[in-house]
Amino acid sequence: MGGFENSVEEAQPREWAWPSPAPGDADFEHLSTLASDIFDVSSALLFPENTDCNCMNLRPDLELTASARRALCCFVVDSNAPRLIEDTFELSASEDAFPLDLIPQVRFFVAYPLYLQGPHPVGALCLLNDAPREFDDQAWRLLRGLAQQAEALLRLHAQCHQKAQEQARSRKLSMLYYNVFDSCREPIYVRNRSGDFLAANRASFELVDEKAGVEDLSGQVRLSDYFPPEVVKRLEQGEREVIEHHESRSVLLPPIKDRQFEITISPLIDEQGDVRGVVSVAHDITEEHRQALLLKVLHQGITDYQALMSGERLWDFLLQALRKLTLSDYGLIGEVIDQQGTPSLRIHAITDLIWDEESRVLMQGLRSGDVLLSNSKSLLGRVFAQGETVVTDDLYSQPKQGGFPPDNPRLHNYLGVPIYDGEVLIGMYGIANGHQGYDEALLERLKPFTATCALLINLYRQFAEREQVMQELARARDEAERASQAKSEFLSGMSHELRTPLNAILGFAQLLLNSRRSPLDERQRRQVAHIEKSGLHLLNLINEVLDLSQIEAGRLQLSLEAVSLQVVIQDVVETLSATASQSDVTIEFDECTEDLRVRADYTRLKQVLLNLLSNAIKYNSRPGHVHIRCRPRREILRVIVSDTGTGIPQERHDELFQPFSRLGAEHGAIEGTGIGLSLTKKLVERMAGTIGVDSRHGQGSDFWFELPLALEDKTASGVLEDSNQTTLRSHTQRRWQVLYVEDNPANQRLMEDIFIDYPMLELHGAASAEAGMRLLQRQPIDLILMDIHLPGIDGYQALSRLRQDSRFTDLPIIGLSANAMQRDAHRDTAIEFTDFLSKPLDIAALLNAISTALPESLVLS
Structure with a gap:
């Protein structure tokens, strides 16, 4: 084995x-x-x-x-x-x-x-x-x-x-194909590119009354032997397009022996992929197909109503469908409108009947709605004015005023149908030159179409009314916005105008209080102190109104960057500690266990905390207590300012942040206008934050706001560490004077630390553009580092003012911004910075910019 x-x-x-x-x-x-x-x-x-x-x-x-x-x-x-x-x-x-x-x-x-x-x-x-x-x-x-x-x-x-099975199956399939082809009730024929018939089924011959079959064809049979010229023209045109584009086409034929056909023509492709002719299948759409088409038209007219209306295609769509349904050459659809008690017809869609310039102008007027039809005794008027259904095969014998123009296309028949909404006549449609004529049976079949037209005319009217209302609302909104803009601009202008005399009042008050040559007595000092206090209070109110108007006018500029919350809180507490002591209020705040940073504008964040803390002191009990807490939560940080005051009823919380609302405190001894909290809310929201209050009457209040945490590196608000150890060397003993204009103290300290390593550079700081320009008047400066977003005058405005002064035309000024896209936002001005750097600053880039801007005696190494 x-x-x-x-x-x-x-x-x-x-x-x-x-x-x-x-x-x-x-x-x-x-x-x-x-x-x-x-x-x-x-x-x-x-x-x-x-x-x-x-x-x-x-x-x-x-x-x-x-x-x-x-x-x-x-x-x-x-x-x-x-x-x-x-x-x-x-x-x-x-x-x-x-x-x-x-x-x-x-x-x-x-x-x-x-x-x-x-x-x-x-x-x-x-x-x-x-x-x-x-x-x-x-x-x-x-x-x-x-x-x-x-x-x-x-x-x-x-x-x-x-093989025997395949041969038997092939014979069976051939017989099956032959039987299916020849017994198909729809006419099918095949023609080559020259127009010769290659095959046709029995239904094709029955259509032309020829008792023949597939095998009886000869190459000499032509379409024109059996069909009217208009049918032959459409068929041959469709066949040419199919052969040319290699794509199937559907062609709607004129009636053939009172039957309506839609013929599908497809390319006949051989084994090499070449088009050798066409295969045509004629579909009888005379009755059931026409009803299906009607349902499709009605469904699309209703479901796609707004899309058709928005493209102004609704009425043309309906008219095209009506002509297709009734095999009519001409048609129109119109809406009945009341003209001082007389019904008139406004045309929404109409088939062209143009034979000269005058008729062309008339058609344009009818389509635009500028021309209305009002003759109630015409064939159209009997429909839209009298509500009569008009059916005729002999228009020219109908009683009517006037006749047709000499060049008007001949109209063989006409059907005019009124459109009712209940008992009210709201429109009509008319058709003419129907290939199969018009009768009562057609009217019955068109009832769903007529009802749909009534629905769409009503929708059209509602749509038009809504559009009119929306336009009026838009106009009212635009007027309100313009009024609000004018108000904000007025308040902004007035606030600036008020600051000028107020500056003199406060200045002279300070001179009187501090005068050594002519000191005031006690009574006079008390009176002048009241003047100064009231002036400062008025200045604060003006500043709040100015800030509020700038926000509403969209002109408030913010410099969003990483800001240390601990630094801001300490700064605010130091500022208000004396006021709190005078009011017998103690302030406590939880020191941050880590250097929490939020993405905010330093000056505006300080303003928010000042407003909340000053309110907590102002409306507290005597003695009272204020507690400031920080609560980080995922990607946001919540700051809570709690007081031990009388609290605020729950039902009045919504009024707190409304402008000029003081919840009854306006009748008390505490001064205020109600602008502070409204301004605070807008500032927080402009910094992508939220603000709120938790308070109950008699139990004190917790005012809180939330801002996004700055997730970037802790140096993001100032300067990045220099990884290349780039430094500066000077060939001279000269010290270059550099002015750094920046309102964020943390950024100021970071820049001071950088400049310590470069004794050839002496740094001068200014917290605002105004302060920087005052320093320029008394201190020669070789280079300015200018932050873009500053309180008061921003970096672009400061640049423009300096360039207008001949002394500073060539002074190097480098722009700094936390917004990387700020370089492209020059406010349509041709004035540009000497250089522009984005925060966080790279030390190498900063030193390179300084070296490039200053003379060659200062170089990188």
Whole structure:
């Protein structure tokens, strides 16, 4: 068996479902006989799929029943391996499945499985004998060769069987295609590029009353032999477009024998992808298709109403649909309007009826609504003025005033339908030159269309009224915005004007109080002190009004950057500590456990805290307590200012942040205008924050605001660490004077730390542009570092003023901003900075800018 095992490993069976051979197949019978002759035994080709179709050459004493044949085949096929039993009376344990009880006369059995495709055999070649015998390697090779021949015969048989099946299927499909093509109720025909007919079904010939079929065509048949010129023209035009663009087209044909067709023309493409002609299928849309089209039109008209209205296509869409539904050449749709008690028709859509310049002008006037129709005795007037439905096939015999113009296109028939909303006549539509005429049946079919027109006219009127209201509201809004803008500009201008005399009042008051040559007595000092106090209070009110007007006018400039909250709180507490002591109020604040930074404008954040803390002191009890706390939460930081005052009723919380609302405090002894909290709210919101209050009457108040945490590096508000160790060297002993204009103290201190390492540079600081310009009057400066967002005059305004002064025309001025896009925001001015740097500043970039702006004696190294 060793040689046989090697031969089995060489077999590569494939997946292939195969039928069993037919009984009596001569080739298989010859193979079975050959096997019997070679081995001098009985032989059989066994196939489990159909045990009645087996080819055998058996000795009379080895006749096998059907059950025996089936059992022997399964014995081999199930094991999926060659089987050899030299003596069936000495079966081993692995051969218990051999059906000895069905074939007791068999003493010798050997079988070779037969494969086609796949790992499973489809049958077996078996040798049987009534006496035991041996089976050597030579016999195995012979048996394997016979099995391979059997497999080859099986394949040949299967191919023939498959080919026969395919031929039969092809014949059936051809007959099926022919029957489907010729029995189709819709006309189908094929034409080549020259216009010759290649095929046409019976429905095509029935359409032209020709009793013929596909086989009766000749190349001489032309479209013009059977169809009117207008039909031929549209068909040939459609075929040319399909051949040219290689795309299918649908063409709506004029009526053919009172039937309406929409024909689909597709390219006829050969195996090389070239267009050889066209295949046309005609669809009868005379009745049911027209109703489906009507439903589609109504659905689109209602569902796409706003889209059609916005594109001013609603009425043209409806008119086009109406003409398509009724196969009419001309039509119009109009709305009835009341003109001083007389009904008139405003045209919304109309088909062109232009034959000269005068008619063209008339059509333009009708389409624009400038020209109204008011003749109640005309064919149209009988519809829109009298509500009459007019149907006629002879317009020229109808009683009416006037006739048609000489060049007017001939109208064969006419249908005018009134459109009612309940009992009210609101519009009409009219059509003419219908290819199939107009009758009562058509009127009945058009009822859904008429009802939809009534709905759409009402929607159109509501839409127009809404548009008018929206335009009036927009005008009112624009007027309100202009009034608000004028108010803000007035307040801003007045505030500036008031500051000028107030500056003199406060200045002279201070001179009187501090005069050494003519000191005031106690009574006079008390009186002047009241003047100064009242002046300062008035100045604070003016500043609040100015800030509020700038915010409302959109002119408040902010410099949003990382600001240390600890520094701002300490600054505010120091500022108000004296006021708190005079009011017998103690202030406590939780020092931040870490350097918490928020993204804000330093000056405006300080102003917010000053307002909240001064209110907490002003409206507190005596003695009282104020507590300032910080609470970071995810990406925001909440600051809470708590007081021990009388509290605020819940129902009045909404009034707190309204301008000029003091919740009754205006009748008390505490001064104020009610602007502070309103201004505070607007400032917080401009810095992308929120503000609120938690308070109950008699239990004090917690005023809080939230701002975004600055998540960038802690040096983000000032300067980044220099990774390149860039430095400056000077070839002279001169010290260069640099002015740094910046309102953020943290940024000022950072810049001071940078300049410590460069003794050739002497830094001067100013918290505002005004202070910087005053310093320029008394101190020579070689270079200015100018922040853009400053309180009062901003960096651009300061730059403009300095360049207008001949002394500072060539002075190097470097702009600094936390807004990286600020370089492009020059407010439409040609004046530019010498250089421009974005915060956080890179030390190397800063030093490079300074070295470039100053003379060559100062260089980088």
